[in-house]
Amino acid sequence: MLSTLVYCSLGQGGVLSYPASLSVSPDRSQFFEYESVSLSCEVQGNSTGWRVVRNTSRGILSECNTDWGKQRGSSCTVSLTPSDSGVYWCESGSGEHSNAVNITVHDGAVILESPVLPVTEGDSVTLRCRYQETPSDHTAVFYKDGSLIRAETTGEMTIPAVSKSDEGLYKCTNSEGKSPESWMTVTDAGPSPIPSPAVPVLSMSLPRLLCSLLVGSSYLLVTIILLVKCCRSRTQGETRLPRKTHQDQLGDHVEEE
Template identity: 85%
Template sequence: MERTCRLLLLLSTLVYCRLGQGGASLSVIPDRSQFFEYESVSLSCEVQGNSTGWRVMRNAERGNLSECSTDWGKQRGSSCNVSLTPSDSGVYWCESGSGEHSNAVNITVHVGAVILESPALPVTEGDSVTLRCRYQVTPSDLTAVFYKDGSFIRAESSGEMTIPAVSKSDEGLYKCSSSKGESPESWMTVTGPTPIPSPAVPVLSMSLPRLLCSLLVGSPTCW
């Protein structure tokens, strides 16, 4: 009985210690998914706990899988700064030495005259989001036409379109066009609001992994 109980505690500790490490999230500065050639972007691995061993990875459109500082980007700690060229278009994410992954972000480097400034990271339902048609050379007429999933939304003389409170139905592929040309399409992800923890749930003064570890180390038997 004692052996069985200690084995259960050991398994529980391994599971919860693993979960307690937390994952990583990739941040993009500036937060947009489209860039002109030679613009710069900073990609950072934001990790709960120790960020050592996390690196920024990329799968370029050509199918080349590599990490920052191999033949692209400059690694600084858990961040990577990239001066963009068309070959840098692709999917980016954070990865640990043990193979854990963060969220993935798609970045497009456009050689045309127009890009769409839309969030690279997911937006939360209820938030206000502004999409901008951006030009390499600012035209006299800023009017831009916006599309979602290939369908016309509306034209805006300011060159930008605001969604006051996004909902899940706003998720999709967006692009813009103007007299200067058309932007590539970018996917905007909409997530639900972060749940608020119930105040009725008691809070332990010790984390569960530490509690289990202390039980393993300090308890000769199980109760």
């Protein structure tokens, strides 16, 4: 329970943005006893000062290279025993941390191969029932949240496109035994990018384009010249009209009387 609380408080990977990420090789969350696993802190930039930290199912918080694992740079290699089950993450000297992963070490004959990191909606995911020894029958039965999903004669089950409804606790059973449960997290795919409007492409050749511009400019120039001439002619016509003198205006007035 304590390991689960730590796992949830640190985040289940991929949901939040972290300055570093913890990768697991082989990429699965369940392992047999005495298997070896490599844990690496992947940091953008300088990874100096980052170390692998864990909190076991017994509630023991410690760093790699203390009483477990072999630290090399920002990576840690562990030869697993059941007591190594717990939550693992990367931590820097300043207290920054990465995503957390939950690792289960099983001393039985069957484990479930499931993604150790969250999967994205729409991804194809394959769950496999892995056996420590070659079984007489590869048929495996898969369960989610304690409910039967289906049986597969190949020992593996594929979800072509996962959705949020596929998130939950998975396990498998076969004639050799049953695996522990592992939680599979499904994250949102995010909004689809808005396509940018198409940019019209000119199919006209360069010489033809220059010719069209030249003709258009000529028409515009001729139009401007005609407008200027018209305005000048009107102005000159108004200027040449004879103006009546004061005496002419008096004569007109007498004639009217």
